[in-house]
Amino acid sequence: MMKHKYFKKLEEQFFFGLMQLATVTILFGLLFILFTILWKGIPNLSWEMISQKPQGGFYMGGGGGILNAICGSLLLGLGSTILGLLLSIPIVIWLNIYAGQYSRNAVMVRTALDMLWGIPSIVFGAFGFIIMLALGIKASLLAGIVTLTLLILPIMVRGMDEVIKTIPKELHESTLSLGATRWEMATRVILRKALPGIVTATLLGFGRAIGDAAAVMFTAGFTDNIPQKLTDPVASLPLSIFFQLGSPFEIVRGRAYAAALVLTIIILVISFLSRLITAKYQKHSR
Amino acid sequence: MNLRILIDRFACRFSAFLSVCCVALLALIAVGLIYKSWPILLEHSLSELLFSTIWSPMKGKFGFLSFIISTFQITIFSLLIAFPICLLSATYLVELAPRSILKIVLPLIDILAGVPSVIYGIWGVLMIVPCIRDHIAPFFGYTTSGYCILTGSLVLAIMVVPVMMHLLIQVLQAVPHELRDSTLSLGATHWQMIKLVVWRKCLPGIMATTILGISKAIGETIAVLMVVGNVVQIPKNLFESGYPLPALIANNYGEMLSIPQYDAALMFAALILLAVILFFNMASAYILKRVTKSIT
Known part of the structure; x- marks a missing residue:
C-alpha cells in the first residue's frame, strides 16, 4: 500500500518535470529564433540597405539595398488588404445579419471558408497562375494582389466573424425596432461596435500577406525596380530573402539576414499594434 | 419605394x-x-503517376512516389516531435502553471504564429543544418550535408508548435472546472486527474488539433524547401535529402512552360496537395462537429 502511494507520487513528479521541460524547450526554441535573426541581421543592416534600390551587380556583392523588396511587399500587402477588406465586410454582414448567424447557408459558407483557410499558399499560387494564364496577364503587382487577397480573405472573414458573433442579440433587435433597415443596423451599429475586432483581423491579414512567399512566387514575379503601375512585376521581401540566401557570396547572404530582420520587425510591429488595439478595446467594454 | x-x-x-x-x-x-x-x-494512369518512382520530365516520365513519401516522412516526423511537447506544455500551462505565466506565454505564441515561414527557414539554415551536420549525424555514424529530412522535420516542428499550442490551450480550457474538482475530491492525484479525466475528455479536440497541425505541415513550402536538400529519391534514413511536393512546385515554376507536360505535372502535384489537405480538414471538422453535438 505504501509502495503504491510512493509510486503514484513519483509518477506525478516525473510527468510534471517533463511538462516543465517541454514548456521551457518551446519558449527557449521560439526565443532562440528571434535572437538568431537579431544577431545575424543587426551587423548587416545599414541605411543603404533600406533606402536604395539594387544597383548593378547587386547579387554578386555590388552596392545598393532592398528598397525594391520593401516597397513591393508593402504595396502587395496594402493592396491585398484593402481588396480583402472590401470583400470581407459584405460577407461578414451577410453571414451574421442577412443569412442569420446559424442558418444552414451561413454554416455552409463558414465551412467553405474554413476549408479555404487550410489550403496551403503554394496551391493558391498555382491557382493564381492558372487564372493569369486564362486571362492573359503576366506576372505583375495586380496578379500578386489578387492571389494574396484570395489567401487572406478566409483569415479576415473568420476573424471578424468571431468578433461580431459575440455582439449581443438585443443590440440587433433594439436597432431594428427603432425602424432601421438591416443595412443601416449593420453599418452604423454592428460594424462600429466590432471596429477593434475588424482592425485586428485586418492587421492579421496584412501580416500574413506581407510574409507569404509561395503565393507570390508564381504571380508577382521579381524585379530590381519599384513598380510604377499595376501591370509591372514586383519584388517582395520573402522572395528577396530566399534568393539572396542561396548566393555563394558572403556579403549577399548577409543582406538576406538583414532583409529577414526588416521583415521580422514589420511583423512584430503589426503584431504589437493589434495587441494594443485589443487591449484598449477590452478596457472600454468592461 | x-x-x-x-x-x-x-x-x-x-x-x-x-x-x-x-x-x-x-x-x-x-x-x-x-x-x-x-x-x-x-x-498516364493514376496509379503510374502516384506509385512510380521514375522522375525524368525530359523523357516524359512522371512518377510522384518519391515526392509523396518525402512529404509524408517530413510531416510525420515533425508531428512526432511537436505533438508530445505541445500537449505536455499546454497541459502544464492550463493545469499547473500560475495564471501569470499563461498570460505571458500566450501572446508570445500568437506573435510567433505570425512570423513568416521564410524566417523559420533562415533559422534552419543558420542553426539546425550545421548542428545536424557537425554533431547529430556523426553521433549516429552518418555523414550528411545537413540538408536532410531530419532538418526539415525539426524546422517544421517548431513552425507547427505555435499553431498547435494555441488550439490545444483552448481545447484544455474548455474542460469544466466541476469535473476537475470532483475528480480531485475522490482522492485522485493531480496527474491522475490530467491523465484519466482531462485528456480523455479532450481526446476529440486533441485529435482535431493534431489533424490541423498535419495539414499545416503538409502544405508548408518555403521553410522546408530551404533546408531539405531537394534530391529526387526515396530517403532511406533521416539523414538523407528529400524532396516534398510543395518544394517541387516552388522550385520548378520557372522552367515549367519549356518542357512538354511539365506544367500539367506540377499542377497535378498541387492537386494532390489540395486533395490530401481537404481530406484532413474535413476529417477534423467532422470530429469537432461530433464533439459539439455530444456536449450539447
Whole structure:
C-alpha cells in the first residue's frame, strides 16, 4: 500500500518535470529564433540597405539595398488588404445579419471558408497562375494582389466573424425596432461596435500577406525596380530573402539576414499594434 | 419605394453573391487544378503517376512516389516531435502553471504564429543544418550535408508548435472546472486527474488539433524547401535529402512552360496537395462537429 502511494507520487513528479521541460524547450526554441535573426541581421543592416534600390551587380556583392523588396511587399500587402477588406465586410454582414448567424447557408459558407483557410499558399499560387494564364496577364503587382487577397480573405472573414458573433442579440433587435433597415443596423451599429475586432483581423491579414512567399512566387514575379503601375512585376521581401540566401557570396547572404530582420520587425510591429488595439478595446467594454 | 429599403435590398443581394463566391472559389480551385493537370492524366494512369518512382520530365516520365513519401516522412516526423511537447506544455500551462505565466506565454505564441515561414527557414539554415551536420549525424555514424529530412522535420516542428499550442490551450480550457474538482475530491492525484479525466475528455479536440497541425505541415513550402536538400529519391534514413511536393512546385515554376507536360505535372502535384489537405480538414471538422453535438 505504501509502495503504491510512493509510486503514484513519483509518477506525478516525473510527468510534471517533463511538462516543465517541454514548456521551457518551446519558449527557449521560439526565443532562440528571434535572437538568431537579431544577431545575424543587426551587423548587416545599414541605411543603404533600406533606402536604395539594387544597383548593378547587386547579387554578386555590388552596392545598393532592398528598397525594391520593401516597397513591393508593402504595396502587395496594402493592396491585398484593402481588396480583402472590401470583400470581407459584405460577407461578414451577410453571414451574421442577412443569412442569420446559424442558418444552414451561413454554416455552409463558414465551412467553405474554413476549408479555404487550410489550403496551403503554394496551391493558391498555382491557382493564381492558372487564372493569369486564362486571362492573359503576366506576372505583375495586380496578379500578386489578387492571389494574396484570395489567401487572406478566409483569415479576415473568420476573424471578424468571431468578433461580431459575440455582439449581443438585443443590440440587433433594439436597432431594428427603432425602424432601421438591416443595412443601416449593420453599418452604423454592428460594424462600429466590432471596429477593434475588424482592425485586428485586418492587421492579421496584412501580416500574413506581407510574409507569404509561395503565393507570390508564381504571380508577382521579381524585379530590381519599384513598380510604377499595376501591370509591372514586383519584388517582395520573402522572395528577396530566399534568393539572396542561396548566393555563394558572403556579403549577399548577409543582406538576406538583414532583409529577414526588416521583415521580422514589420511583423512584430503589426503584431504589437493589434495587441494594443485589443487591449484598449477590452478596457472600454468592461 | 423608399431609397433606404432599396439600398438594403441591394446590399442583401450583393453580399449574398459574394458569400456564394466563397463556396464557388473552393470548387473553382479544384476544377482549375483538375483542368490544368488533365493532359497528364490522359497520358498516364493514376496509379503510374502516384506509385512510380521514375522522375525524368525530359523523357516524359512522371512518377510522384518519391515526392509523396518525402512529404509524408517530413510531416510525420515533425508531428512526432511537436505533438508530445505541445500537449505536455499546454497541459502544464492550463493545469499547473500560475495564471501569470499563461498570460505571458500566450501572446508570445500568437506573435510567433505570425512570423513568416521564410524566417523559420533562415533559422534552419543558420542553426539546425550545421548542428545536424557537425554533431547529430556523426553521433549516429552518418555523414550528411545537413540538408536532410531530419532538418526539415525539426524546422517544421517548431513552425507547427505555435499553431498547435494555441488550439490545444483552448481545447484544455474548455474542460469544466466541476469535473476537475470532483475528480480531485475522490482522492485522485493531480496527474491522475490530467491523465484519466482531462485528456480523455479532450481526446476529440486533441485529435482535431493534431489533424490541423498535419495539414499545416503538409502544405508548408518555403521553410522546408530551404533546408531539405531537394534530391529526387526515396530517403532511406533521416539523414538523407528529400524532396516534398510543395518544394517541387516552388522550385520548378520557372522552367515549367519549356518542357512538354511539365506544367500539367506540377499542377497535378498541387492537386494532390489540395486533395490530401481537404481530406484532413474535413476529417477534423467532422470530429469537432461530433464533439459539439455530444456536449450539447
